[in-house]
Amino acid sequence: MGVGNRAPLPGEFALIRKYFAPLAAGFSGALDLEDDACTYAVPAGHELVLTADALVEGRHYLGTDPADLIARKMLRVNLSDLAAKGAKPVGYLMTTALGPDIDEDWIAKFAAGLAADQREYGLALMGGDTVATPGPTTLSVTALGIVPTGRALRRRGARPGDRLFVSGTIGDGILGLKVLRAELLELGSNHRDALADRYHLPQPRVQLGAALLAGGAVTAAMDVSDGLVADAGHIADASHCGLIIHADRVPLSPAAQEALAEDLDLLPVLLSGGDDYELLFTAGAGFTAPGSGTPVAEIGAVVSGSGVKVLDRDGVEIPLTVGGWQHF
Amino acid sequence: MGVGNRAPLPGEFALIRKYFAPLAAGFSGALDLEDDACTYAVPAGHELVLTADALVEGRHYLGTDPADLIARKMLRVNLSDLAAKGAKPVGYLMTTALGPDIDEDWIAKFAAGLAADQREYGLALMGGDTVATPGPTTLSVTALGIVPTGRALRRRGARPGDRLFVSGTIGDGILGLKVLRAELLELGSNHRDALADRYHLPQPRVQLGAALLAGGAVTAAMDVSDGLVADAGHIADASHCGLIIHADRVPLSPAAQEALAEDLDLLPVLLSGGDDYELLFTAGAGFTAPGSGTPVAEIGAVVSGSGVKVLDRDGVEIPLTVGGWQHF
Numbered sequence: 161m162g163v164g165n166r167a168p169l170p171g172e173f174a175l176i177r178k179y180f181a182p183l184a185a186g187f188s189g190a191l192d193l194e195d196d197a198c199t200y201a202v203p204a205g206h207e208l209v210l211t212a213d214a215l216v217e218g219r220h221y222l223g224t225d226p227a228d229l230i231a232r233k234m235l236r237v238n239l240s241d242l243a244a245k246g247a248k249p250v251g252y253l254m255t256t257a258l259g260p261d262i263d264e265d266w267i268a269k270f271a272a273g274l275a276a277d278q279r280e281y282g283l284a285l286m287g288g289d290t291v292a293t294p295g296p297t298t299l300s301v302t303a304l305g306i307v308p309t310g311r312a313l314r315r316r317g318a319r320p321g322d323r324l325f326v327s328g329t330i331g332d333g334i335l336g337l338k339v340l341r342a343e344l345l346e347l348g349s350n351h352r353d354a355l356a357d358r359y360h361l362p363q364p365r366v367q368l369g370a371a372l373l374a375g376g377a378v379t380a381a382m383d384v385s386d387g388l389v390a391d392a393g394h395i396a397d398a399s400h401c402g403l404i405i406h407a408d409r410v411p412l413s414p415a416a417q418e419a420l421a422e423d424l425d426l427l428p429v430l431l432s433g434g435d436d437y438e439l440l441f442t443a444g445a446g447f448t449a450p451g452s453g454t455p456v457a458e459i460g461a462v463v464s465g466s467g468v469k470v471l472d473r474d475g476v477e478i479p480l481t482v483g484g485w486q487h488f
Numbered sequence: 489m490g491v492g493n494r495a496p497l498p499g500e501f502a503l504i505r506k507y508f509a510p511l512a513a514g515f516s517g518a519l520d521l522e523d524d525a526c527t528y529a530v531p532a533g534h535e536l537v538l539t540a541d542a543l544v545e546g547r548h549y550l551g552t553d554p555a556d557l558i559a560r561k562m563l564r565v566n567l568s569d570l571a572a573k574g575a576k577p578v579g580y581l582m583t584t585a586l587g588p589d590i591d592e593d594w595i596a597k598f599a600a601g602l603a604a605d606q607r608e609y610g611l612a613l614m615g616g617d618t619v620a621t622p623g624p625t626t627l628s629v630t631a632l633g634i635v636p637t638g639r640a641l642r643r644r645g646a647r648p649g650d651r652l653f654v655s656g657t658i659g660d661g662i663l664g665l666k667v668l669r670a671e672l673l674e675l676g677s678n679h680r681d682a683l684a685d686r687y688h689l690p691q692p693r694v695q696l697g698a699a700l701l702a703g704g705a706v707t708a709a710m711d712v713s714d715g716l717v718a719d720a721g722h723i724a725d726a727s728h729c730g731l732i733i734h735a736d737r738v739p740l741s742p743a744a745q746e747a748l749a750e751d752l753d754l755l756p757v758l759l760s761g762g763d764d765y766e767l768l769f770t771a772g773a774g775f776t777a778p779g780s781g782t783p784v785a786e787i788g789a790v791v792s793g794s795g796v797k798v799l800d801r802d803g804v805e806i807p808l809t810v811g812g813w814q815h816f
Contacts, residue, residue: 189535195726196569196710197539197633199640202530207517211525212630214583214617241524255542255628289542295623300583302540302630305525312527382524398522 169264172290179271180285187251187284198287200250206306211241217259217296222340227266228273229360230299235277237385238303239364240437244383245312246373247305249366251284255300257293281366313373318380318399318442324460325449327365327438329413330388332358334433335426346422351415358413362437369439371450379462381441387432389480391440392468399442402465407431408473411457428480431470497592500618507599508613515579515612526615528578534634539569545587545624550668555594556601557688558627563605565713566631567692568765572711573640574701575633577694579612583628585621609694641701646708646727646770652788653777655693655767657741658716660686662761663754674750679743686741690765697767699778709769715760717808719768720796727770730793735759736801739785756808759798 169175189199202208213234217223221230235252242249254274258267278284286304336359338344339352347355365383372378380399384391388410392403407427412420420426442462449456470478497503517527530536541562545551549558563580570577582602586595606612614632664687666672667680675683693711700706708727712719716738720731735755740748748754770790777784798806 195573195643196713197537197573197575197640199535199537199573199635201535201637207527207529208536209525209527210581210615210630210632212581212583212616212628214585214619214626214628216585216619216621216623219619219621245523245525245527247525253538253540253630255540257542257544257626259623287538288540289628291542291544291547293544293547293623293626295544295587295626296621298542298585298621298623298626298628300540300542300617300628302538302581304538307527309529312525315523385524394522 169262175267175290179267180288180290183271183274183278183285187286189286200286200304202306205308207309209242209245209247209305209307209312210302211238212300212302213238215299217298223261225360227269228276231270231273232277232361234299234301235274235283236362236364237437238301239281239366240362240383240385242303242305243364243366243369244381244439245305245307246369247307247312248370249281249283250304250306251286252301252303253286254288256288256290257298258290259293259295259297262297307373311373313369313378313381315380315382315395315398318395318401318462320401320462320464322379322442322444322462323447323458324403324405324442324462325456326384326388326411326440326459327368327454327456328363329411329416330384330436330438331416331430331433332413333435333437334429335416335419336360337435344419347415347419351418354413354415359435362435364437365439365454368450368452368454371452372439372441375447375450377443377447379442379444381439384436384438384440385434387434388436388440389432389468389470395440395442396466396468400466402463403460403468404463405460405468405470407470407478409457409459411455428478432480497590503595503618507595508616508618511599511602511606511613515614517614528614528632530634533637535637537570537573537575537633537635537640538630539566540628540630541566543627545626551589553688555597556604559598559601560605560689562627562629563602563611564690564692565765566629567609567694568690568711568713570631570633571692571694571697572709572767573633573635574697575635575640576698577609577611578632578634579614580629580631581614582616584618585626586618587621587623587625590625635701639701641697641706641709643708643710643723643726646723646729646790648729648790648792650707650770650772650790651775651786652731652733652790653769653771653784654712654716654739654787655696655782655784656691657739657744658712658764658766659744659758659761660741661763661765662757663744663747664688665763672747675743675747679746682741682743687763690763692765693767693782696778696780696782699780700767700769703775703778705771705775707770707772709767712764712766712768713762715762716764716768717760717796717798723768723770724794724796728794730791731788731796732791733788733796733798735798735806737785737787739783756806760808
C-alpha cells in the first residue's frame with residue numbers, strides 16, 4: 161500500500177480498529193476482532209448453513225459503484241443463498257484485498273454499507289482479514305445462517321407433478337445492468353432508476369425462505385443468481401427431473417414489461433439474465449404461498465426426464481441461445 | 489479468463505466438478521457442492537471456532553511457488569489460528585480469484601495439495617466460489633473448528649505471575665524467506681533446505697493446542713504469525729499486562745543457531761520475523777507441558793504494566809527496531 165495518487169491508508173490493525181471492530185461490537189464471540197478467530201454457539205436444535213462468495217472489482221461490480229452499495233450487494237448476494245436454504249442469517253466473515261485506488265473514504269463508505277445491512281438483517285461481523293493487492297479489489301464473504309437441524313431447503317427433491325414457483329419479478333437485474341451501461345435509453349427515467357436500483361441492491365428473500373421452510377411443502381429451492389433458466393437447470397439436474405417454464409407466467413416488473421414491449425427480443429435476456437436474487441422453488445399439491453410480503457407466482461411444473469423447456473403461451477418451445485449468467 | 493499464453497481454463501462449473509467436488513466428497517453437508525450453501529451440525533456440547541485469511545500472489549506467496557505447497561500453506565496458516573484456540577479442525581470454505589497465469593495444471597496441483605492436507609488434518613471442503621481476476625491470484629479461506637462450549641483459548645487472560653511459553657522453534661519462517669530470496673548463502677545446504685521447507689510448509693500445532701485446552705492451566709494463547717515480539721504484544725494488549733521475554737531462552741532450530749552464529753545481527757530478525765506458526769501462551773503455576781510431541785519452552789513471564797520487553801542473558805533490554813511482520 162501507500163503508492164498511487166492518494167493519501168496512504170492506515171495499517172491493517174488501525175483499519176480494523178477504526179472501521180471493522182465496531183461492526184463486530186454486537187457479537188461477543190468476535191472478541192472485538194482482537195483474536196484471529198471467533199467463537200459461535202449454534203442454538204440447540206439447529207445446524208449451520210454456510211455459503212461463500214468472491215467479488216472482483218471490474219467483474220462483479222464496477223470500480224465506480226458507490227462503496228456502500230458494493231458492501232450491501234455483497235452481503236445480500238450471500239443472504240440470498242441463505243434464504244434459498246430457508247436459513248435465518250447470523251453473521252459473516254469477510255476478507256478484503258484492497259487495490260491501489262482504495263482510500264480511507266472508500267473504506268468508511270464501505271463500512272457504513274455493511275453497518276446498514278447488518279442492522280437491516282440482524283447480522284454481525286464475526287471475523288476476517290484485510291490485505292493489500294496491486295490488482296483489482298477482491299472481496300470474499302462467508303455467511304452463516306441457522307436452520308432447524310435436517311430441515312434446510314435443497315436443490316434436490318423436486319418430483320414430477322410438483323409445481324414450479326418464483327418470487328418477486330425476474331429480469332430486473334440484467335436490465336439494470338443494461339441501464340448502467342447506457343442501454344435501454346428509450347425507457348422512462350423512473351423505470352431506468354428502478355432497474356438500476358434493483359441491480360445495485362438486491363432484495364434477498366430471507367423472510368420468504370424461512371416461511372417456505374416452515375410451511376413444509378417445498379421440495380426443492382434455490383435462488384436465481386445465474387439466470388432463471390440456468391438456475392432451473394440446476395434444480396432439474398440435482399433432482400433428476402425436467403422442468404417446464406411458461407414464459408408468459410414469469411412475473412415481470414412494470415419496468416421490465418415496458419422494456420419488453422419496446423423490444424420483444426429482450427425476452428430471452430430476461431429469462432437468462434442473472435442477478436435477480438429471487439427464490440425459485442418446487443412444491444407439492446398442498447402448497448399455499450406464505451404471507452411473507454413477497455409475491456409468489458406459479459410459472460411451471462416438474463416433469464419426468466431432464467433439462468428445462470421454456471414454452472410460449474401457445475405451448476411452443478422458445479429456443480434460448482443466450483446462456484446463463486456464468487460469473488466465471 | 490481465456491486470455492494469455494495458455495490453454496483456456498474450463499468454466500467455473502467444470503472446474504468445480506473436476507477438482508473441487510472430490511474434495512467435498514467426504515462431507516455430506518456440502519451436498520457435492522451442488523448447492524450454493526452447505527450445512528453443518530456442531531456436535532453437542534461444542535461451539536464453533538471460525539477464522540478467515542486472504543492470500544495474494546506476490547505478497548503472501550510467490551507466483552513461482554509450487555501450487556500444492558501454496559494450497560497446504562494456506563490451509564495450515566488457518567489451522568494454526570484454530571490451534572491457538574485449542575480447536576479441533578473440521579473443514580473450510582474457500583474462494584479463489586484465479587489470475588491470467590493460472591492453467592489447469594496449476595489447479596490440479598493446487599487441488600492435490602488441498603487433498604493431502606485434508607487427509608493429514610481430517611478436514612473437508614465445505615463450499616466456496618471460483619472466479620477469474622485480471623490481477624494476481626487471490627485466495628481466501630474460512631476455516632471451521634470446534635471446541636467444548638466456552639472453553640476456547642483466548643488472547644486475554646494472562647495474569648501477572650504467569651509464565652510465558654512457546655512451542656517448537658522461532659525464526660525459521662523469516663530465515664526460510666531469506667533463503668528463498670538467495671540470502672544466507674553462507675549456510676550449509678541442509679540448513680538452507682530445512683529453512684525453506686519451514687517457510688513453505690508450516691506445522692500448525694493442532695495437537696498441542698487441543699492438549700493445552702484440555703490441560704486447563706493456560707491463561708492466554710495465540711499463534712506466532714506476525715513475529716514473536718509483535719504477537720507477544722497482542723497478548724499483552726488483550727490481557728492488559730506486560731510480558732518479559734528472555735532472548736536466550738527462545739528456542740532456535742539448528743539452522744537458526746548456525747545463522748545466528750554467522751551474524752549476531754540476525755537476533756532481532758528472528759524475534760520479530762513472522763510465519764513461525766508456533767503457539768505462544770501463558771500459564772499459571774500448575775502448568776506442565778503436555779506430551780503432544782511438540783516441545784515447549786518457557787521463555788519469560790507475565791508482569792503488571794503493559795508492552796513487551798526483550799532481555800538479554802544479563803537482563804539488559806534489547807532494543808528492537810525491526811517491526812513485526814505486518815501482512816498488510
